[in-house]
Amino acid sequence: MGSPISLLTPDRLLTADRLLTADALAVTPEVGELIGRQALDRSQWITCQGQGSFSLAAAMLSAATQQGSWLAILATPTLGVEAISELGVDLGRVVAVDADLESPMQWAERVVACSDGFDLVLTTMPTHIPDRIWRSMSQRTRRNGTVVVGLNSTGSNLTGSNLTGDLRGVDLRCRVVGSVWEGLGRGSGRFVARRLQVEVAARRLPGVRKGQLVLR
Amino acid sequence: MAAVHVSAQTPAAVLRARRGIARSPAAAEVGVRVGQSQREAQRHCPELEIHEDDPARTARNFEPVIRAVIDLAPRCEISAPGWLCLPARGPARYFGGEEAVAERLRDLVADLTGWPVGVGIADGRFASTVAARDAVRSGPVVVPAQTSGEYLADRSLQWLERVGEIPAEMARLFEQLGLRTCGDLAAMSPGDLLGRFGPVGARAHHLAAGRDLRPVAATDPPGSWEYQRALSEPVPHLDAVVFLAKQIADQMWSELSTRGRVCTRIEIAIETEHGERNERSWYHGAGFRAAQILERVRWQLEGWASTAEMTAGVVLIRLAATEVSADSGVQDRFWGGRSRADDDALRAITRLVGMAGVDAVRVPRWQGGRLPDERYRWVPALSTGSDSGPDSGPQSGSQSRFDVGPALWPGALPAPSPAxxxxxxxxxxxxxxxxxxxxxxxxxxxxxxxxxxxxxxxxxxxxxxxxxxxxxxxxxxxxxxxxxxxxxxxxxxxxxxxxxxxxxxxxxxxxxx
Incomplete structure (x- = not known):
């Protein structure tokens, strides 16, 4: 009937509940194409870097929020609310939490606290995370079945951060290697859409998957 | 009307989503307010008795009051358990004046329940409800005819949100634009408000000016929106009856909404196998969604089942939209239910607030504007103010915080927005x-x-x-x-x-x- 209520009739709620207990969270077909499977496994650590990584991360998580999963945005005060809403994130299930990135200990505690109740956590990563803290934190978020997406602080290229290779146990590393904008000219037009070129490396698979994601 | 069994002398409060929605007179005396968080209320009154909100319980306890009032004035409509409206003219003529009716109603309810009740008489539902809130402490308030606008003039715009069903964002937007009171809003030209804010703006003006006797938009003739469901087997379980009513509620809502209409008053009739019949009128100024219709069906059933009158299973449910108007699009989009994920998230939010402080855990709220940093504001997730309507805490997954809509801000850059x-x-x-x-x-x-x-x-x-x-x-x-x-x-x-x-x-x- 095309009316909003049909989205959340009790049947639909049941579906959502069942999804939550299942092992995977929904992604849009475009993101599925990019990461090579049509769902996000629970208990995953994902990192996104490069220019456009904020948008990429939001696009990856949007379908799950629409299916009833809650998203905690940790230590990322600059994330544009309107942009993530345009990318499909359901703002009714978004909560922002502060954390001090200078204190990896405090940050890690809050990541764990978020993971114990939210299906999705999007966080800026401290530039250095001691190995011991990293190990115990990632173990606990995995036990909670949460998908954690880590960003670097500015959304631009990482220089010398441990995100690139040091952190053992990151399941999916996404790197935006280029983006092409449509719509903007020399003194005319406006940003209309962009195509992100993304490289995705999965932990247990050899090689790097190259793909693109059109955001508009 | 917090209908738990506490005496009027015990300080007690009813909480929904960790915020007070009702308190006893004794609690009011020591400074417990509606809208406070549990912690804040307990700071005022450490021995406060806390009760979780239970609409079914309230509906059961309110049933005798409805019955008593219907005897006096058959055309009474229920807005929610604890809140009813009736046209004053008929009873006033019968009992000899509006004051007389008001006092009679107050005494009637006080005799039945032992609780003070507010009775207000004014032009329209909004003004009379505001008067009734005042009347809880002062005794019945009768606002003379045609003066409701003046009576409301000094009220803050929060009243529009609390009893007028105007979205909180809209009330806040008015405040940001420098309008502080209902009088300020009433002084604006209704045409301007309609042009700038759409039907919600016009409705807000209508309420603030004390002129909501009739709904804003033209009403359809009654009789054209009736749905009923006869059950071949009598159904004894309330839940099952509500489930069966869902089909016709959905049908009614979808047929109304495809025509751009919304029902603001609905008559729900239920019949049992033994021929007993229960009929009630419900009112919801912002218009009923299917979920809200079902909520009323449930309240009504709970109330009826608590009396001895209902002796058999239900065989017939009938819904009739008795007041239909143009859909102004202010309703919540969501089904009222909460999933397990919502409960988990609320639990995590509570714990994070404990770790990081109230201001460190926030939810986005639309506030409008043309520059990216203005358009949304982060507000504490467990805020204590009247930040969102009583039905939509941050935990409900409701969309109402975002419903005012970007379209009101011409000149803002179109999507995509900066991430x-x-x-x-x-x-x-x-x-x-x-x-x-x-x-x-x-x-x-x-x-x-x-x-x-x-x-x-x-x-x-x-x-x-x-x-x-x-x-x-x-x-x-x-x-x-x-x-x-x-x-x-x-x-x-x-x-x-x-x-x-x-x-x-x-x-x-x-x-x-």
Whole structure:
């Protein structure tokens, strides 16, 4: 009937509940194409870097929020609310939490606290995370079945951060290697859409998957 | 009417979503208020008895009151358990004046329940409800005819949200625009409000001016929206009856909404196998959604089942929309239920607040504006103020915080919006191809095409750009008027930025990150 209520009739709620207990969270077909499977496994650590990584991360998580999963945005005060809403994130299930990135200990505690109740956590990563803290934190978020997406602080290229290779146990590393904008000219037009070129490396698979994601 | 069994002398409060929605007179005396958090209320009164909100319990306890009032005035409508409205004219004529009716109603309910009840008489539902809230402490309030506007004039706009079913965002938006009281709002031209804010604005004006006797939009003739469901087997379980009513509630709602209509008053009739019949009128100024209709069915059933009158299973449910008006689009979009994920999230939010403090855990709320940093505001997730209506705490997954809509802000840049909104704008200088600084005149003309952006001594070329899009903010207020020109620029290092010029200085305020 095309009316909003049909989205959340009790049947639909049941579906959502069942999804939550299942092992995977929904992604849009475009993101599925990019990461090579049509769902996000629970208990995953994902990192996104490069220019456009904020948008990429939001696009990856949007379908799950629409299916009833809650998203905690940790230590990322600059994330544009309107942009993530345009990318499909359901703002009714978004909560922002502060954390001090200078204190990896405090940050890690809050990541764990978020993971114990939210299906999705999007966080800026401290530039250095001691190995011991990293190990115990990632173990606990995995036990909670949460998908954690880590960003670097500015959304631009990482220089010398441990995100690139040091952190053992990151399941999916996404790197935006280029983006092409449509719509903007020399003194005319406006940003209309962009195509992100993304490289995705999965932990247990050899090689790097190259793909693109059109955001508009 | 907090209908738990506590005596009027015990300080007690009823909480929903960790905020007070009702309190006993004894609690009111020591400063416990509706809208406070549990913690805050307990600070005022450590021995406070806390009861979780249970609409079914309230419905059961309210049933005798409804019955008593219907005996007196058959045309009474129920807004929610604890809140009913009735046309005063008939009973007033019968009992000899409005004061007499008001006192009679108060005594009637006090005899039945032992609780003070507020009775207010005024022009329209909104003004009379405000009067009734006043009357809880002062005794019946009768506002003379045609003076409801004056009676409301000094009230804060929060009343519109609390009893007028105007979205909280809208009430806050009015406040941001400098309108503080119902009187301020009533003084505006209704045409302007309609043009600027749509039907919700017009409705708010209508309420604030004390003129909501009739619904804003024209009403359809009664009788055209009736749905019933006869059950072949009598159904004894309330849940099952509600489930069966869902089908006709959905049908009614979808047929109304495809015609752009919404039902504001509904008559629900239920019959049992033994021929017993229960009929009630329910009112919801913002219009009933299917879920809200079902909620009323449930309340009504709970109330009826608590009496001895209902002796058999239900065989017939009938819904009739008795007041239908144009859909003004202010309703919550969501089904009232909560999933396990919502409960888990609420639990985590509570714990995070304990770890990091109230202000460190926030939810986004639409506030409107034309620059990226203005359009949404983060508000504490467990805030204590009346930040959202009683039905939509942050935990409900409700969309109402975002429903006012971007369309009200012409001049804002269209999507895509920047994914990184800088908390500290970055100062830059911009030069044209000749190396001269680019300036923007008051009329929005630029001195040359931007060619290079220089930030902290590092220069980057500008292959593509667009602008300026001038913007004059708050032109009606000379204190805070702000003139900026916006540019979108693609830089040769691959970043896409939103820059503004203000007082001939350039700032990067957001990145399309």
């Amino acid at each position: 990184v909104v800088l908390t500290e704008p970055r100062a830059v200088t911009v030069h044209d191809a000749n190396g001269d600084p680019v300036t923007v005149t008051g009329r929005g003309e630029i001195s040359g095409a931007p060619a290079v952006v220089i930030e902290k001594g590092r220069s980057v070329e500008v292959p593509c750009w667009a602008g300026p899009w001038p913007l004059e903010q708050r032109w009606w207020d000379p204190q805070s008027v702000r003139r900026v020109a916006r540019f979108q620029m693609l830089l040769s290092d691959g970043s896409a930025v939103l820059a503004v010029v203000e007082h001939q200085r350039w700032w990067i305020i957001a990145l399309y990150g």
